[in-house]
Amino acid sequence: MSAVRAWLLTDIPQSRGQAQCQRFFLAWLVFRKNGSAVAGLAIVAALVAGALLAPWITGSAGVTPDLGDRLRAPGLPHWFGTDELGRDIFDRVMWGSRITLYIVGLVSVIVVPVGLAIGVVAGYVGGWVDSALMRLTDVFLAFPRLILALAFVAALGPGLENAVLAIALTSWSPYARIARAEALTLRQSDFILAARSQGIPHLRIIVSHVAPMCISSVVVRLTLDMAGIILTAAGLGFLGLGAQPPTPEWGAMIALGREYLLDQWWVPAFPGLAILVVSLGFNLLGDGLRDVLDPKSRD
Amino acid sequence: MIGSQLQQGRSSLLGHVPRRIAGTALSLVLTFVGLTAVTFVIARVMPADPVLAIVGDRAHQDVYDAVYRELGLDQPLLVQYLRYLGQLFAGDLGVSIMTAQPVLDDLLRFFPATLELATVATLLGVFAGVPLGVLAAVRQGRWADHLVRVVGLFGYSVPVFWLGMLALFVFYAKLGWVAGPGRIDIFYEGMVEPVTGLILVDSALAREWDIFRNAIGHLVLPSAILGIHSFAYLARMTRHFMLEQLGQEYILTARVKGVPERTVIWRHAFRNVLVQLITIVGLTYASLLEGSVLTETVFAWPGIGQYITSSLFNNDMNAVLGGTIVVGTCFVAINMGSDLLYRLVDPRVR
Numbered sequence: 334m335s336a337v338r339a340w341l342l343t344d345i346p347q348s349r350g351q352a353q354c355q356r357f358f359l360a361w362l363v364f365r366k367n368g369s370a371v372a373g374l375a376i377v378a379a380l381v382a383g384a385l386l387a388p389w390i391t392g393s394a395g396v397t398p399d400l401g402d403r404l405r406a407p408g409l410p411h412w413f414g415t416d417e418l419g420r421d422i423f424d425r426v427m428w429g430s431r432i433t434l435y436i437v438g439l440v441s442v443i444v445v446p447v448g449l450a451i452g453v454v455a456g457y458v459g460g461w462v463d464s465a466l467m468r469l470t471d472v473f474l475a476f477p478r479l480i481l482a483l484a485f486v487a488a489l490g491p492g493l494e495n496a497v498l499a500i501a502l503t504s505w506s507p508y509a510r511i512a513r514a515e516a517l518t519l520r521q522s523d524f525i526l527a528a529r530s531q532g533i534p535h536l537r538i539i540v541s542h543v544a545p546m547c548i549s550s551v552v553v554r555l556t557l558d559m560a561g562i563i564l565t566a567a568g569l570g571f572l573g574l575g576a577q578p579p580t581p582e583w584g585a586m587i588a589l590g591r592e593y594l595l596d597q598w599w600v601p602a603f604p605g606l607a608i609l610v611v612s613l614g615f616n617l618l619g620d621g622l623r624d625v626l627d628p629k630s631r632d
Numbered sequence: 633m634i635g636s637q638l639q640q641g642r643s644s645l646l647g648h649v650p651r652r653i654a655g656t657a658l659s660l661v662l663t664f665v666g667l668t669a670v671t672f673v674i675a676r677v678m679p680a681d682p683v684l685a686i687v688g689d690r691a692h693q694d695v696y697d698a699v700y701r702e703l704g705l706d707q708p709l710l711v712q713y714l715r716y717l718g719q720l721f722a723g724d725l726g727v728s729i730m731t732a733q734p735v736l737d738d739l740l741r742f743f744p745a746t747l748e749l750a751t752v753a754t755l756l757g758v759f760a761g762v763p764l765g766v767l768a769a770v771r772q773g774r775w776a777d778h779l780v781r782v783v784g785l786f787g788y789s790v791p792v793f794w795l796g797m798l799a800l801f802v803f804y805a806k807l808g809w810v811a812g813p814g815r816i817d818i819f820y821e822g823m824v825e826p827v828t829g830l831i832l833v834d835s836a837l838a839r840e841w842d843i844f845r846n847a848i849g850h851l852v853l854p855s856a857i858l859g860i861h862s863f864a865y866l867a868r869m870t871r872h873f874m875l876e877q878l879g880q881e882y883i884l885t886a887r888v889k890g891v892p893e894r895t896v897i898w899r900h901a902f903r904n905v906l907v908q909l910i911t912i913v914g915l916t917y918a919s920l921l922e923g924s925v926l927t928e929t930v931f932a933w934p935g936i937g938q939y940i941t942s943s944l945f946n947n948d949m950n951a952v953l954g955g956t957i958v959v960g961t962c963f964v965a966i967n968m969g970s971d972l973l974y975r976l977v978d979p980r981v982r
Contacts, residue, residue: 471659472659472666475659476960476964480963484674568926572941587794601794605798608794613785
């Protein structure tokens with residue numbers, strides 16, 4: 334253990350790999366001191382674990398009705414009680430974590446490359462390309478997101494994928510802004526000049542020298558945006574425009590549980606609590622990551 | 633010599649303002665073009681066959697062709713888009729299938745409810761969030777600071793529609809402290825002459841204080857729920873801006889000179905923060921206007937959000953897109969307006 338630690342903390346790294354590992358380890362040492370950030374990481378880790386282990390920690394897939402067991406109060410064997418069709422709410426919340434992760438993952442996979450590409454190209458190339466791309470970004474930045482997402486879903490039809498697409502279409506612009514700001518300062522730096530003077534093509538400079546440097550700020554912003562993405566997706570689900578029943582999507586579960594609130598509070602309460610906790614986790618983690626990766630913005 | 637320099641400086645200073653305004657106006661126009669382009673694409677391009685959507689699949693070929701030409705679908709896309717813009721500027725948003733009324737009339741009827749809700753929510757957020765933010769900055773690390781952090785995290789993480797349901801359950805069903813869903817008790821429905829469409833204003837104008845009180849009872853819960861987000865955001869940003877100002881040298885100078893702490897905070901630091909807050913308040917107001925969709929659904933609030941969602945389920949695209957354009961335009965206009973105000977007020981940006 335101490336040998337590993339010494340290897341990670343040595344003053345003179347012997348290889349590029351070691352230097353990389355050291356960087357991560359030092360960041361972790363800073364991150365570890367931040368209690369709330371660690372709590373956030375734990376929540377996100379629990380979400381991932383719940384999604385991965387859902388088949389083993391749940392008793393059912395949470396979709397088959399069992400009308401003999403309707404609306405049971407929380408207790409054993411149904412921790413969170415059962416819903417109006419006798420499905421175990423704990424099981425449904427656990428399977429729902431897969432859907433949440435799926436939404437979050439899919440939105441990131443669309444939003445980050447698009448934002449990064451537009452921002453880095455704008456910042457690196459400059460001139461009229463920059464003005465044009467940034468005008469476009471400003472237009473999308475000024476759009477009302479929820480309403481536009483509603484309009485998109487209206488046109489494409491309700492469904493999980495369409496909800497994700499609608500969210501992604503309206504939320505890539507901040508990443509382009511961030512990536513552009515980073516690329517703008519990088520463009521002037523010596524190592525880019527060195528790369529250019531060696532005759533490396535612009536495309537390769539953009540992809541392998543500029544873009545990787547922008548990723549950390551983008552990741553911080555993405556983590557902070559996760560809660561917003563989850564809440565929007567849940568909102569669309571609540572309105573009946575996202576995942577359709579019997580899919581155990583948390584927002585849709587709240588919508589179904591709405592009429593049971595007065596007498597069987599647990600039906601809508603637990604899915605909402607799950608959304609709250611997971612969003613909180615991402616927010617805490619994002620704040621912590623920002624402190625580690627971007628000490629300038631700390632107040 | 634110095635005088636002429638000053639003169640020069642002043643003239644370029646004054647020359648800047650119109651240019652800034654022109655810049656803001658340009659981005660306003662661009663954003664509006666972008667917004668309408670998106671709604672145009674949704675309305676005319678995305679449905680596989682917009683003609684079929686109107687005439688149905690059993691229509692005669694002649695009818696089909698007539699409608700095809702009527703919609704201008706034989707024209708190039710750009711011409712179609714310009715025609716669409718022309719219709720918008722004439723206030724023609726089409727006819728709603730659901731209410732069989734012009735969409736614009738419907739929106740004018742539903743919009744005041746949303747406006748009332750969002751305005752009260754923003755005011756709650758401002759009057760609670762800003763003082764708390766100042767307190768948190770002044771007493772950094774003390775309870776007010778922690779409160780701002782906790783409330784902020786909660787406000788950013790909680791699903792409003794869920795919180796609204798729980799609040800309705802606790803404060804209406806269990807405790808009976810507030811009135812239930814809707815804008816007003818059915819008993820009072822239609823008793824006030826709608827002048828502005830804002831029930832609070834209308835009932836006050838008519839001196840119907842019972843109705844006024846009833847409307848407040850209905851408004852207080854949804855606006856508080858909707859306002860939580862703005863409260864969290866405003867408190868956090870106020871704290872951030874205040875800390876920024878309190879670290880400046882002019883504050884140190886004032887303190888060294890023996891200016892009372894109260895004056896330092898409110899007269900010196902807060903004045904500068906106030907300017908920055910304009911943009912933030914504008915942003916929150918705009919986001920609450922569009923964000924009220926979910927709150928309106930939970931509280932059966934007859935606003936524009938409810939109108940859009942219920943039209944959505946009836947495949948009433950004219951109504952959905954009309955609502956999108958109206959809310960979108962307000963959103964963009966408020967954002968740009970606060971940006972402009974900020975530029976005009978802050979001498980450094982000028």
